[in-house]
Amino acid sequence: MSADPSELLSTLELTEYEEQALETLLMLGQTSAPDLSEATGIPKARIYGVLDSLADDGYIKIIPGRPKMYQPKPPSDILDRAIESRRQQFETYQHDLQEIRDDFVDTLQPLYESASEEVTPTEELFYVVDVGDPSEEETRRLYRDADTHIDIITKSFEYLEAVEPTLERALADGCTIRILFLDPSHLSETNQRIQCEVVEHIHESYPGIETRFSQNPLPWRGTIIDPSMDYDHGSAIMLVEEENIPLHKRQAAVTDNASFVAGLERYFNLIWTHESQPHYPPAEDA
Template identity: 60%
Template sequence: MTGDDAPAAVLERLELTEYEATALAELLALGRTTAPDLSEAAGIPKARIYGVLDALADRGYVKIIPGRPKHYQPKPPERILERAVENERQAFERYRQDVEAMREEFLETFEPMYEQASEDVTPTEELFWVVDVGEPSEEETRSLYRNAEDSVSVITKSFEYFERVEPALADALERGVDVDVLFLHPSHLDESNRAVQRDIVAYVRETYPEVDLRFSREQLPWRGTFADPSMDYETGRAILLVEERDVPLSMRQAAVTENGSFVAGLERFFELVWEYEATDPDAVLD
């Protein structure tokens, strides 16, 4: 990306066409101008420039000033971003209303088909499904926090991904969800991970004192997060990653499960380590 086309490329992320992004970028640089002058400056054919400017005006990014000739003036960048969000909100609301309008017809059409196809089929529950480590696994973790009702338990080396799940964790705490975090003892970490862990632990203790923290003195065979386990095996959801030292993180996958029995087993493992093999932060950090 060159310096000349970088602003237009940023604007394309607002779901603008190439011509629209180029025109708006040039207009922001020029200020108030006419369509022919903008056409020449931006390299957009004159046959297209009026349609492009009308589209930008319809989105609320450009003000049309009547006259002979008409002038076009860009809205301030902050206002453009506000309009972009509002446009998406309105589009989603229209989509939601369209879906609601078709709900009765949709269900009347497809529910009998689904029920007929499901007859005489023995239901089976998928024990696991997998997601790539990184943004997909972090989104599953955020979803777990967002849907938790009673408790969330975390097993982690250093909680290095904390910043990316923090808003969801904070929301869970606001709803009264109990959060326990079991770290791997820093003696099992290299210096880089120890530093990350030290900073995260200090931040969590100061910002979220209601979160309980402990450190496992022994190595842990897996890392992950699980929520709302029950000993009647009826509820629970988890995402976990087994220890694979020789496999790069970018090539690994995390397992997700909603099997209540399995999540209850994870909870039992967590409780045993927490009670008998873990120590509190003061004993580690002092």
């Protein structure tokens, strides 16, 4: 073999779990999700989401059945699909920019020309990090920095395993923690399964954590710590919903702007109080 398979697969910009799953599939061929989970060490709560993402990218195919089987595409097809995906993204981006060129220049050029040469320093509203390991590290940092309060908005909290030890320490240190999940009726079957497992784990292991379920879709998700309605402290990380953009290709915004954090907290409290329910919906049918 002329090169390390992991190094070659890293050029596809996959998450660590996706890279492990694809490399193992290429070695094993057709296999089931539970078998792949056992072979790779990827948690069963994550393996279906990983495989769905690889299928969405066109790198593997799903073979219906009981159980479903997953089969990798040939390496040449995988490369061709990656190239085509990047080409389509660039062409869409280029087209969108060309569409607004006239308005962009006509609107912003006068502002540019009239701007003062003396720039007054202002506080940076936020900075961005890639979703995945960087955003999970930022989330752990927020948990470590929290003194009294942590609020979390999430679909299914599928990243709990990556941040759980830090969250557990924050709870032990006396932080109040609330998690606002998305009602499972708005989730795919895969995310419903993940959410159910996560919620059961939280209720069994951390009864001090409050949970509720938003009745309506949410435009963003993330974490808020120590918000102040006096606008003097607070931090947050947030990810806005972007339909048809894979999670690992998105970016999250991190902010220490206390006024912005207060606004996020007001939104959280409105949903928590008026548009959410405390029980896990499927439990009613049990």
